[in-house]
Amino acid sequence: MKGGDDAKVLAGGQSLIPLLKLRLASPTRLVDINGIPGLEYIRESGGYLRMGALTRMADLEASDLIMKRYPIIHDASVEIADPTVRNLGTVGGNISHGDPANDLPAIMLALEAEFVAEGGSGSRTMKAEGFFVDTFTTALNHNEILTEIRVPMASPRSGGSYLKLEKRIGDFAIAGSAVQLSLNSRGECERLGVGLTAVGPTAIKAKKAEEALKGKKLTDEGAIRRVGELAAEAASPTTDLRGPADYKKEMVKVLTIRSLKRAYQRAQRGGM
Ligand SMILES: Cc1cc2nc3c(=O)[nH]c(=O)nc-3n(C[C@H](O)[C@H](O)[C@H](O)COP(=O)(O)OP(=O)(O)OC[C@H]3O[C@@H](n4cnc5c(N)ncnc54)[C@H](O)[C@@H]3O)c2cc1C
Incomplete structure (x- = not known):
């Protein structure tokens, strides 16, 4: 990523912008990923529920599929912050931020989710377990972005x-x-x-x-x-x-x- 280790990805900005305002983060460059097409989706395929990293949290809340088959995610989607934050904040940002107070990381651990990351050297898939390394630190490398969140498809019982x-x-x-x-x-x-x-x-x-x-x-x-x-x-x-x-x-x-x-x-x- 141009800007090296100092560059920061900007998704919904709901965690990053407050950090910038408070001068708790001062990256040399912001890389706005909102223009990347094809990263906003919620669907089941190939044995997984798949969510694109740029899917807004409000889309989780509005999704029939999530409400009917993945109520654990729906439960969180209506309680994360407020509608303004949920309209802008993304699933990928909620997870990548590595904030132990964010709601989706614990849910992903319970669901045994997998995360797909794309970087200069290609694509790799990581398990949720092991992804959250420390407060505000995940297993993502500086030159990677999270692109897809995968959850094993819900079984009947x-x-x-x-x-x-x-x-x-x-x-x-x-x-x-x-x-x-x-x-x-x-x-x-x-x-x-x-x-x-x-x-x-x-x-x-x-x-x-x-x-x-x-x-x-x-x-x-x-x-x-x-x-x-x-x-x-x-x-x-x-x-x-x-x-x-x-x-x-x-x-x-x-x-x-x-x-x-x-x-x-x-x-x-x-x-x-
Ligand atoms: C008032 C308020 C209350 C909130 N309450 C809650 C709450 O109750 N529960 C909760 O879960 N959250 C809460 N949040 C946080 C909110 O959910 C954030 O929006 C979310 O955590 C971050 O998503 P974002 O898309 O806005 O990410 P951004 O702010 O854009 O980015 C956050 C971090 O993740 C990185 N990042 C973002 N997307 C990617 C990606 N695809 N790949 C790699 N890195 C990426 C950024 O570089 C940055 O370091 C609250 C926020 C506010 C402002």
């Missing part, structure tokens, strides 16, 4: 849910929990994905929580509670203006349990 606690409507999360669940034909948990928002330096994949329910029925209250406790153990929040660390951990437990129950209800209804 799957369901997901995202719940976030916020101080006021339109705010970033105090804590958030994304849960994606698949059931086998006996109604037992086949796969569980759990991603956490705003409770660590990056979005967190709560792996022990994901393992705890395998092969178990979702009517097992003790097992459900254990998932919540393990999710809270995976969180490493700090005390800040949004609340004390121990309160945030407790909220992770509560939100995860509620999200899990809602994901189960949706899985029983065929995802919706």
